[in-house]
Each structure stands twice: as C-alpha cells, then as structure tokens.
Amino acid sequence: MLNGRFLRQRDEFEDALTQLCVARNLLNELADAAPTSRDQALATFFSDEIGPEIRYCAHELGRSKAYDVEGIVHEISGGYKNKLVEGCDSILAKFKDEVTFGKGESLKKLEPLIWEKEPVPVRNPELVDVLLKVQQAEKKLRAFSGATDGKNSAPGSKKGVAAYDAILLALSDAEEVARKLSEAEQSSGQSPNSASGSRNLHFIHNFITYQLLSHRIQRDLLLVSALTLQATSTQKGLQTTKGNTPQVDSRLFPATVKLLDTILQSLEQMRTLSIVEETPDLASAVEARISYTKARRCLEVSRCYAPLKKYAESLALLQHLNIHIRETNSLMSLSPTDAISSATPSFYIICSTDVAKLENEASTESLRFKREWLTYNGGSVSGDPTLYKKPLFFNIALNYVDLNVDRLQKRVGKLQVVPPTVVVAPSAVKSETVAQKKAAQIEHEPRPATPEPRIAPARSGLSSLLGGWWGKS
Template structure:
C-alpha cells in the first residue's frame, strides 16, 4: 500500500495560515523554524549536546524510515525560499532551499509514494530549481525547469478527482506563470511571451513525464460552476473551495423551503461574508460581493413589503429600510465589475437608485401630509417627480442587453413601474395643495418679515386715514355754532374740558410723562 504525502496541499495550508497570503514572510519563517525544531526532536535528528558536537548530516536524515522526515525536509526548503522573498541576496537562500529539495527527492524514493504525490514533489523541486537559476540570471535553464513544473501542474489539474486538488493546481499556476513569461522575454522570445501553454510545452518536450493517476474518492468535493457573464471563474485555493462548497450547500438547503424567512437570509449572508474574507483579491471576490449585495437587497425588499401602512410611525421605519436599500445599491454601483462592464451595468443600478430615492421621498411626503405639514409634503413630492424623470431618462437610454443581464436582481424597474409611482405622486400632490389652500390662515396686523408674500392690511389703514380726516380741529370744536345760545350747563362743560386739556398739556413733557403730571 502506497503512502500519502500531499506536498502542494501541505505547503498551501502552512503558507496561507501563517502569513504568506498577506506577504508576512517573517511570520512564516518563524513558524517553519518552530515546526522544524519540533520534528527534529521527535525524530532524534538534533545536532546533539555535550562536549562532543554531532552534526545532523544528510546521511543521517536519509537513514530515517519515518515519513515525517519528508515534512521536515519540505519545511526546511520552504523556510529558505520564504527568506529569499524578503532578502536582497536571494541567491544564497535559494541555494540552501535547492539543497534541501534535492535531499527531499532522494529521501522520497524509498517510501513508495503514490504517483500523484511523486508528481507533486517533482513540481516543487523544479519550482525551487527554476527560481534558483532565475536568481542567477540563467533565464534559459530557469525557463526549462519552470516549464516542466507547469506541464506537470496542467496534468495534475486535468486528472484531479475533486475541486480541491484542481484549485491547488490553479493556485500554483498563478505563481508560475509570471516567472515563465519573464524568462521567455529575457530569453529573446518577446513577441509571444504571453502564450504560456505553448512556451511550456516547447521547453519541456525533452523531459520524460511520470504517468499521473489518482485514486477515486468516495465523496468528492464538488463545487457548482461559478460564472460571470458566461465566463467560468477559477478557484485557486483549497480554503476558497471549502468555503464556496459550504455556501452552495447552505443556499440549496434554504432555497428548497417554500417561504424564505429573514433568519434564512441572515444565515446565507453570513456564509457569503466568510467566503469573501477568504477569497483573494480579484474577479472571484468581486463576484461573491455582488451576489451577497443582491441577496441583501432581496431581504430588504421583503422587509419593505411587510411595512406597507399609512401610519406615520410605520412610515418612519419604512424610510429607514429604503435608506438601507439605497446604500446597498450604491455599494453595487461602486464595484469594479459593475463600473467596467461593457453593457453599462452601472446605468442599470443607477436607475434603481433613482427609483428608490423617489420612493423614499414619496413615503416622507405622505408622512408630512398625514401630520398636516403641507409645505414640506409638497416639496418632497415635487422632488419625487425629479427622481422619476431622471430614472426614466436613464432607463430609456439603456440597451436590451443591460436590461436582460444574466446576473440581474430584484426589483425589476421598468417604465410601467415608474409611471405608476408618478400617478401616486400626482394624486398625493393634489391632495397636499388642496389641504394647504383650504387651511384658514389668520392674517397678521403688521408685516411679517419672515414671509414677504403677506399682503399689507390696506383696508384697515384706509379706514384709519379717513377717520382722521373727518375729525374736527380744536378751534372748530371750541367755536360755538352760529345762532346757538350758550347756557350755564354748556359753559360748565366747556370749563371742565379746558381743565382736562390743561392737565394733558402739563403731563406731556419729559417729567410729566414719567410722573403723569
């Protein structure tokens, strides 16, 4: 029975878990050093203590019959490779890595590994040798070695029984491809340096490849094809494959139910978040983010439909939900795959934003109308017509390919939907204006400086001016009418009125106005 030693999987797990994914090579080297020391103690391959120094040589390592010695040699080679990535003098570190890789190949020959494991060791060995020759500017030799590793990876991907191994191969291909292009360019093949498959096949034709076979698994990890605009996306990490497999399992489990509850949406959204965090920067991360935001939008629309009410308190909650919908749509619009889409996908999203802006202002306008605040209600309803007009113009300018997008999401905003909202806005606007003009305002006596449109009380001023003109003067009042005989009572009244006028005159000065004298 052949033993199993998956080189690429082991390196992928160790690198991604301890800093290589984020470029922290120092952390990865420290981790490798700790693990190497632990393996040396367990395998009794230390240099020894005491007066006599016993160096651990390659011969003593090759005499080991424990398969863990392969892990020890692999981590030792990869530790020096990681040190070469952050060191200016990379050649010396890669030379040490190449030495450990050669011992690793020699030690693996006596364990009877499966052909797939032997191929993975050969891929790593050629990768280290090619990197070492590249650091010495031996571009032709480096191109031959890296091409052998590339062709092995292609064979491994084609024969892979599950998506995990296929993703491992894709991830290592991404690391090899730039090196092959650079070596080809430096070797003089400048016109066709982008044709990696052809270059690799040409420079590895003289190598005798090992026949690759895999044992079939009982339950292979199978991931449904992820596509964007008809193009299948590449998975380049085992962690990503596991996260997406879990995501698709949760989606299949929850979507099979007749009614989707909010808890189901939240569980799927959490799984989407975990997959996005693990995914590397690139198209896959953007597509997963797009699908997550579209699902979040579907959940918010369901909440919004449950809040259909004419109560101001419910409308306040509804406005908050619509704000969340607008925020999600703005995040969708700002994604790179949306901005750079050939069929103007950003215009498709912008139409939905305009519609929901109008819907938000319509809800606020109704709330002000129910609260008898007619001025703000009219202003908000007028802004609804502006957003509807903008959305209709955008919608008319879009092509059919944009409207029939393969990754389209709810709600479907069309001309009929915008016209229906316009009719509701017009009805609410008429009701607001009628209620505002029917309201009885109490006109102020004086000018209101805050509202310059208030008319002055001209009738009141005119009445006052006419009454002042018709009032007789003092001399005419004191002069008795002709033909009238003054009696004793009339003279008494005249004296009393004269005394009152004298008192008024005495109290009209400064001091008189103070003490009323």
C-alpha cells in the same frame, strides 16, 4: 519546481526552463483532475506562480515567443516529463482513476462563477472554502424560492428572511477574506496572473461585494413588501368593518423609509465598484434604480409628514419625486435591455410599468394631501387651525358652478327690490315742483263748510199741483 527556481537563480536558464515547464505541466494535470475545488485552486495557484519565471527564462534564452507560456510548456514538457519524473504517465492515470471512483466529493465542488457570460476563475484555496459556504446557502435560498412559487405564501416570512440572512453571512465572510487577500497582494506587489489573462484578486473582491450588495438589496425589498402587504390587509379589514378610511399605523412609514435608506446606501456603494464602472449598461441600470429608490423614499417620507399636519413639506417632497421619476425614465431609455433584470440571478427588477404606477400613486397622494390641508386650515402655511372656519358649500360651489346669484338671493329674501328710476327733463321737473307746491297750499287753505239743502214742507191737494205748473209755490 524548487529545483527549477534554484537553477534560475544560478542563471542556468535552459535547465531551469525544462524543470519549470515539467512542473507547470504536472500542476495543470492535477488542476484538471482535482476532486475538489480546493485542490484545484491549490494546483492553479502554484501553476500561476511558475508562469512569470518560465517567461523570464524564455526571454533570456532569446525565444521569439517568450510571452506564450502555455505553448512553451507544451513543447518542452512532452519530451522531458518521463525523464525527470519516473513513471509520470502511469501516476497520472492512476490518480485520475481514483478521482473517477471517488465518492462524497460532490459537495466540495464549486460551481463556476459567471460574470458577463464569462467564467470567473478562483485561484485561491481560502476563497474556495468560503465560496463553498456561499454556494450551499444559495441552494437553500433557491429551494425556498422554488417552494413558494405558485403558493399564497406571504412575502417577508421568517423562513425567507432566514434564508437571506444565511447567504448574507456567508457572503460577508467571503468578502472579508477577499479583501484581506487583495490588500496583501497590493502590499507585496505580486499579481498572480496567468498568460491567458485571468482575473486578479481585486476583481474577485469586487465580484463578491457586488453579490453581497445585491442579496442585501433583495432582502430589504422583501421586508418592504411584507410591510406594504401588512398595511394593505389592515386597511381592507377596517374598511369592511367600519366603512370609513382607516388610520394606518404611524410606525409603518418610518420603518419603510429606513429600509429604503439601506437600499439606497447599498446601490450607491455598488455604483462605485470598478466592475460596475467598466460596464456602461450596468452603471446606467444601477443609477436608474438609485433614482427610482429616491422617488419611493420621497413618497414614504411625505406620508410621514401628513399625520403631523405638515402638508407643505409633503407636497414639496412629491414635487421632488417627479424629478427622480424623470431621471429614472431617462436612464432606462439609454439601453434597450436592462443589465440587471436580464442577468442571472436578477434582483430589484423594475420596468416602465412600475415607474408609471409610482407616478400615479404620487398624484393620488398629492390630491389627498391638498384636500386634507384645505380642511385643516384652508391651505395656509402659517395659519392657526383653531381660527379657521370651514367654507360653506355655497362658497365652494361658486368656484366650479355658474350660478344666478341675484335670483338666489331674491328667493332667499335677502335682495331688496329697488323701484325703477324715471329720467325726466329739468324744466318738467321744475314745473312739476311748482304745481305740487300750489296744490299743497290749496289743500292746506281753510274752506267754508258746505251748507246743507233745506227741505220744504209738504203741501197737499190742488195747490201743490198748480204751483208746480206755474213755478210758484
């Protein structure tokens, strides 16, 4: 390889092309038969560096297909390989036999990285070392997930969080290495791309960052589920013992809001990645999760305001939640399949059922806040709760039931019976008034006393009888 570069600098393009093609062929053979991923990355790295020089020499020699580097290498290296390297075929065969019978190298073999059903080649040995650590952490995480499937293990346990912390630490190291390599590549102006169009370090950096953010989101969701499950179990225990509505710990909802803020930050950072922007379905899936997370955050923040008796703020947040719900439904309807839920591995799986469940939960909380606000100060924004008197049930029932109020007041005794009013003609009223006055005067005039009848003395015998016949006494 060094001899070929020296010949190219002296403008001896034909000899330089032969030397470089043989070196490229040997490096390809070493990369295919490499026992470890690091050795494979080293061979691939130097092979990619020769590619542009082969293309330049072929162009200077006037070849029509100077762009086809692999074709030129296959054409030239076959005839000059054994001439330039003595016993080249036997050396390669012996090397492959040693690799075949080698032991203990399986842990150093990197599994292929897949993006959109295509392999992602890793052509840098520094990246291979850190990605091997990521691979080992992923195996531990998959082993933990497989052990907890089908068992009643609590989400957010210490082992699960520790597994996510291990893979996040490995991915953070890998992201830092990829970022430094990408910055070095941009500053030097070199781009190690092969003729088949391999992905550069910038894409590798974006890919590792995407994996880091996805695992971070999944870890935060695990913690949110743990907090929600703990609050639910506490509520059930208090309801079974006391039979009333329990008071949730005031620290629960602020802690959930902080985790949702971290998830939202990771999703927004993921949306700015170039590999996400280049895929419309993936971009719409990330935006749908951003809107859904904002809706969940509005619900949790409204629950934070309720214990402080700030019901107006809680209801305003729930109204804002409905906007994010509509955005989520609109974004999810843009593609028939969700690019994140159908990927391997998947994270933050949401569907229309989850969105409908969140909407129903928000409606329930809105009704509860309205009732508590009415009980607190009658639904007034600036009213003093100490001056507020709760309305009687009778006054509340009037808003919902049609009652005969007059009949109820009559039965209570609060209704005064008014005699019916008789309408008469004016002349009759005047005559009646005069007659009443005369009758009143007559009643007030003095009358002589009625004399008492005299009683005649009684007579006896015949005289009284004869006097009765002739009318004489």
